[in-house]
Amino acid sequence: MENESTNFTDPTPPGGALADALLHEHARLGTSDDEELISRILVRTVNKTNAAPVSPAAAHRMAVREWMQLGGAVAAVIALLLIALSMFNVRDGASSDTFHMTVKFVEAAEGDIQVASVDLPKPDQKPARPFQGQVLPQVVNGETVSSVTIEDQDFNLITYFEQSFKSPPAKATRIDSITIIAGRSTRDGDELIFEGNVIVTHHDFVLKTDSLRLVTASQKSGQVPSFIAEFAEISHLATNSKASARKVVFDTATSSLVAHGVVSLTGANGGHPEFDSASERLVFQGDTLKILPDKVEAYANPLPLEPR
Amino acid sequence: MNFQSQNIIPDANKGLKMYLRAVIAEENSALSGPAEEKDFETLVRENHRELLVYALALTKNPTTAKDIVQDSFVVAFQKRETFDVTRDFGTWMRGIVRNKWREWIRKNSRYQLSEDDLAIMDADIARWQGEKATGDSSAFDRLDQCLKRLPDNLRETIHSFYYEGRTGEEVSDVLGIAPAAVRKRLQRAREMLKDCVDRKIEAAAAELRNS
Incomplete structure (x- = not known):
């Protein structure tokens, strides 16, 4: 036993x-x-015979726009990361390599508050003008609500009050356990490369791919290990959804799995939520699935250059 | 597959019945259907933790125990067509776990357990699996109850060693007693807990037989 002397x-x-x-x-x-x-x-x-279906429909438009809203703001920011990284091949002579990684975080309650959501202005919106009317603030459930009317439209401005001093650090420990099974694994500098029937198991998801790169950042560098898979299939256990994507990145710091270039998405009831695979990405985190705007990649002009 | 054989299955053997349904469902369908998969998952859920305890007692290595249980279920799934439906699923799985453990011993030159000890251990696990298959409780639920009945000095030693993850030496420092006393307390507590769990499981089985 691990904690037991003979x-x-x-x-x-x-x-x-x-x-x-x-x-x-x-x-x-x-x-x-x-x-x-x-x-x-x-x-x-x-589940071996039930690979996530790859839909021929490559692009869908998301119907439920509220998924774009980021969940409640995360008040705690990781102040200290303790990374316990262990690696071992479990079975001698086995047909596959097994890599088990445990990441341990200690989070503190103090720190900056992450941005909860970003609403970009629509093209037809008018530029903002200073409000010159009367504002009558009311305190409702500890929040100040000020009602104003601009051009026959009512707005409620809600003001939140927060403590002006930092709270004492309250530590919480989170442990992520990740198992990677692959046909073979090789080391390339700070990276471990897994190839051939790669299966990644995390308590939130199971990921299958043919090729996966694991960045094994050391405690010394302060980096957090992460992995990048190409052409991967994801089974997200909490939301009971499946997706396949060209590129999947797992960030151990936030325990989030981000899928870029999504080819297919099957929701909990077998439905296919619509979204735009060219401009949106899927983010699996905990028991949530969010669809967020993706960075648009610029591609080179595929046409041959004309001679000058 | 002889479908008539399902008539001989005792009512209490829930796990076997589920597995039988799965095998029959498969034979009736050219493709593996969702029903079979769900039933196999149920069997995994019902049996994995007792098998983990079994593998852990055999190997004394948590990682190896997990690998052995995982590989055993994979073998069971691959060989499901050869499964004798007149046998108990838990017994079949324990046999696969034992074989996997023997393979591991051969490869790693680990200590050997006598066949008698292995048989006793197997019988204990069989009772625990039976408890889970026939009722709502498991050996872990029984352990919950038994822990509360331990004398305070034994309970604090068990708690410190197993639940707070301290080494024997650390427990000795924390409790202010000699390491030999810690060892003795742990041994005594394990014996009492094992007896208590077995008694409760036996009592539940007797009650079920009488009803």
Whole structure:
């Protein structure tokens, strides 16, 4: 056992060894299922024949625009990252390599507040003018609501009050566990390259691809490990959705999986939410799936240059 | 596959019945349907944690135990057509886990367990699996109850060692007792917990038989 010296291991099997194993397992997960192990098993059994369907429809328009809204602002910003990175090949002589990575974060409550949402002005919007009317603020549920009327349109301006001093650091620990199974793995500098039937298992998702690069940033550099997969299929467990994309990036700091160049997306009920694959990306984080604007890539002119 | 064989399945053997349904569903359909997949997933959910305990007791290595259980389910899925439906699914899975463990021992030159000890361990796990298959409780639920009944000094030692992840030496420092006393307390607590879990499972099984 990991926390157990030989002296404290019950030397008399089978009863002692069994009780010891039961206690270790109970301490690890209580009475809950081991979802990570279950997803690892399912991805190699029943889900193996159910690859995420690749729809011929390459571009859709998102109907539910509210998905674009970023969820509630994350008040805590990661102040200190403790990265425990371990790597080992588990089975000698096995047909595949298994890489297990554990990332441990310590988050502090203090810090900047991340931007919750960004609304870009529409082309037909008029430039803003200073308001010259009367504002009557009211306090509602601890918030100040000021009602104003401009050109027959009512607006509510809501003001939030926050403490003007920083809260003392309150640390919380988050542990991410990621398992990568691949036909083979090679090291290239700070990167580990996995090839051939690559399966990545995280408690939020299962990802399948043929090629994956893992940036194994060290604790010294302060970087967080991340991986990049090309032409990958994602099964997101919390939202029960599946997607395939040209490029998928996982950021361990935020535990978010970002899919660019999405080819297909199947929602929880088998539906196909519409979105524009050319200009939008999918972000899987925790139990949410968001569709956000993507950076537009500029491509070179494919036509041959004319001679001058 | 002899479909008549389903008649001999005892009502209590929920896991086997599910698996049988899955096998029959597969035989009735040229393609693997969603029903089969769901049933196999249910079997995985029902059995994985007891099998993990079994593999952990055999290997004493959490990572290897997980790999063995995972590989065992993969083998079971691949060989599902050869599964004898008159047998218990849990028994079949324990056999696969044992074989995987023997493979691991051969490759890694680890300690060997006597066949008698292995048989006793197997019987214990079989009871725990049966508890989960026939009722709503598992060995983990029973352990929850039994932990509350431990004497305070044993419970704090168990809590510190297993649930707070301290080494035996650290527990010794924290509790202010000799390492030998920690070792003795852990051993005693494990024996009491094992007896308690077994008694509760046996009592539940007897109640089920009487009803």
